[in-house]
Amino acid sequence: MEHNIPLITILAGGFGLALVFGFLAEKLKLPALVGYLLAGILIGPATPGFTADVGLASQLSEIGVMLLMFGVGLHFSLDDLLAVKKIALPGALVQMTVATLLGMAVAYGWDWSLGASLVFGLSLSCASTVVLLKALEARGLLESMNGRIAVGWLVVEDLATVLVLVLLPPLAGVLGGKAAATDTVEVPLWLTIGETLLQVGAFIAVMLVAGRRVLPWLLFQVARTGSRELFTLAVVAIAIGIAYGAAVLFNVSFALGAFFAGMVMRESDLSHRAAEESLPLRDAFAVLFFVSVGMLFDPKVLVEEPLHVLAVVAIIVFGKTLAAAVLVLLLRYPLNTALTVGASLAQIGEFSFILAGLGLSLGLLPEEGLSLVLAGALISIALNPFLFSAIQPLRALALRRSALARELESREDSLAVLPTSTEQHYLAGQVVVVGYGRVGRRVTGALAERQIPFVVVEQNREHVEQLRRQGIAAVSGDSADPGTLIQAHIADAAMLVIATSHPRNVQRMVEIARALNPPIEIVIRSGSAEAVDVFRRDQLGAVFFDEEELARGMQEHVLAKFAPPTDKAPAAGDQGSAA
Numbered sequence: 001m002e003h004n005i006p007l008i009t010i011l012a013g014g015f016g017l018a019l020v021f022g023f024l025a026e027k028l029k030l031p032a033l034v035g036y037l038l039a040g041i042l043i044g045p046a047t048p049g050f051t052a053d054v055g056l057a058s059q060l061s062e063i064g065v066m067l068l069m070f071g072v073g074l075h076f077s078l079d080d081l082l083a084v085k086k087i088a089l090p091g092a093l094v095q096m097t098v099a100t101l102l103g104m105a106v107a108y109g110w111d112w113s114l115g116a117s118l119v120f121g122l123s124l125s126c127a128s129t130v131v132l133l134k135a136l137e138a139r140g141l142l143e144s145m146n147g148r149i150a151v152g153w154l155v156v157e158d159l160a161t162v163l164v165l166v167l168l169p170p171l172a173g174v175l176g177g178k179a180a181a182t183d184t185v186e187v188p189l190w191l192t193i194g195e196t197l198l199q200v201g202a203f204i205a206v207m208l209v210a211g212r213r214v215l216p217w218l219l220f221q222v223a224r225t226g227s228r229e230l231f232t233l234a235v236v237a238i239a240i241g242i243a244y245g246a247a248v249l250f251n252v253s254f255a256l257g258a259f260f261a262g263m264v265m266r267e268s269d270l271s272h273r274a275a276e277e278s279l280p281l282r283d284a285f286a287v288l289f290f291v292s293v294g295m296l297f298d299p300k301v302l303v304e305e306p307l308h309v310l311a312v313v314a315i316i317v318f319g320k321t322l323a324a325a326v327l328v329l330l331l332r333y334p335l336n337t338a339l340t341v342g343a344s345l346a347q348i349g350e351f352s353f354i355l356a357g358l359g360l361s362l363g364l365l366p367e368e369g370l371s372l373v374l375a376g377a378l379i380s381i382a383l384n385p386f387l388f389s390a391i392q393p394l395r396a397l398a399l400r401r402s403a404l405a406r407e408l409e410s411r412e413d414s415l416a417v418l419p420t421s422t423e424q425h426y427l428a429g430q431v432v433v434v435g436y437g438r439v440g441r442r443v444t445g446a447l448a449e450r451q452i453p454f455v456v457v458e459q460n461r462e463h464v465e466q467l468r469r470q471g472i473a474a475v476s477g478d479s480a481d482p483g484t485l486i487q488a489h490i491a492d493a494a495m496l497v498i499a500t501s502h503p504r505n506v507q508r509m510v511e512i513a514r515a516l517n518p519p520i521e522i523v524i525r526s527g528s529a530e531a532v533d534v535f536r537r538d539q540l541g542a543v544f545f546d547e548e549e550l551a552r553g554m555q556e557h558v559l560a561k562f563a564p565p566t567d568k569a570p571a572a573g574d575q576g577s578a579a
Helices: 006-027 032-042 054-075 078-083 085-109 114-125 129-138 145-171 189-224 228-250 254-265 271-296 300-304 306-330 335-344 350-361 367-389 391-401 403-410 438-449 461-469 482-487 506-516 529-534 547-562
Strands: 431-434 454-458 474-476 495-498 521-525 543-545
Touching: 006 032, 006 054, 006 271, 032 271, 032 367, 054 129, 054 228, 054 254, 054 271, 078 085, 078 145, 085 114, 085 145, 085 306, 085 461, 114 145, 114 306, 114 350, 114 367, 129 145, 129 271, 129 335, 129 367, 145 189, 145 254, 145 335, 145 350, 189 228, 189 254, 228 254, 228 271, 271 350, 271 367, 300 306, 300 367, 306 335, 306 367, 335 367, 335 391, 350 367, 367 391, 391 403, 431 438, 438 454, 454 461, 461 474, 482 506, 495 506, 506 521
Parallel strands: 431 454, 431 495, 454 474, 495 521, 521 543
Antiparallel strands: none
């Protein structure tokens, strides 16, 4: 009977050891995922004693990737993705190119072939979405502007990697591989590329046209039964079912299929409940992902090729980080955004394993290459939480010691200041609205309808550009920075409306506003129950609105302070409902 329970064995061994070593890691002030990785090494084939089924562990971790990507989609709409396209699209492509060239240069120096060097470089260029999500969630950054940029960046990377996975087999012969020699029918490269783009486009079209209508309706029908088990089952079935269907029917990766399923499901009013119900399952399978990574690692490579491992880690942790940070700064985003995106990309994961494995099967990548990729993944994943923890101290140190950093932080930016042509009624007695998301759009829409002057403060430069094209006063920058609020003329404003869903810097914003304008009225979107607990209402002297009363309550409160209701005014729920 012992030979017939590999699934139970790996669950018991993986979860049990992950718990023990994760607990010890936390006690030693290390990230818990370091313990999960160590647990995987201990039950992997490279260490003596019990060996779990590597193939089965890989499939279980793939389920974790699906559920995690589905959860991201539930919080990341298509509008969010399009909102960061100007930085995510060029940034991801250029950064992948730089990382690939760095990997190729190092591998070529080891006398590897052109094909091996290319596959190796590509494997180092794509970061792990799973690792990024865990890091952002742990720090409450997932719904922040920096978090959305990082997630959008990795989505573009994933799309590019899918294309690479499809193109690599037909190119294997040209690159010195062995697979192409066995092909009976040679397919032109342009036809392969065209077919891939059509399949991806068809999947996205089906999800946006049919899925947008069917999935929210289906979830609503299940919710009407009142059964919590059925609702959870529906969420999991939709996430895994669509991911599997995307892979089988459209050759799209499991991860991207689940991500788009979540994005479509976000259209439902039950999306928050879906995210909450699936969270324990997502966390459990995320643990198995890290355990499976540890199982693939052979510690011998650290002894046999220490310099090679060091070079790989340097490319992942320093080369990719520096390239991404420089690109973000060149696109005129703040230093904090550059450091956050850089730290987000300073690791590799699931797609790197897939690429390296495919290269090995095609005869392009030597076995040493796969071992080095796994070593780089293990070490970079373990180091990634420390890089995130170092962002703020590093930023503070750079601003203190570096004239260049101070210049980058305070450089002239046309979007960071109101134009000189801004009319006077926007500069005194106005409403300053921080955040131009769903709630911010509804509030500003109602203000515009009543002709109440307002200024929008938004970190997304593309939103600010769009607002200015519409003739709306807006400034780009970090709302927790005094300079940004000063540019919005907070000192002469009548009200500050904090409509952002990211609560981390709310207290800082309130302190700045009170210092510059003591009598100003402040209205805050609490964002979560935790935000209300952290920021004591009495001390802040602000009006809070919780999620259930959020959009309507904030809108009615702001309007009541400036103008009484009129017959021409729209109902509180009408303005901006499409947004």
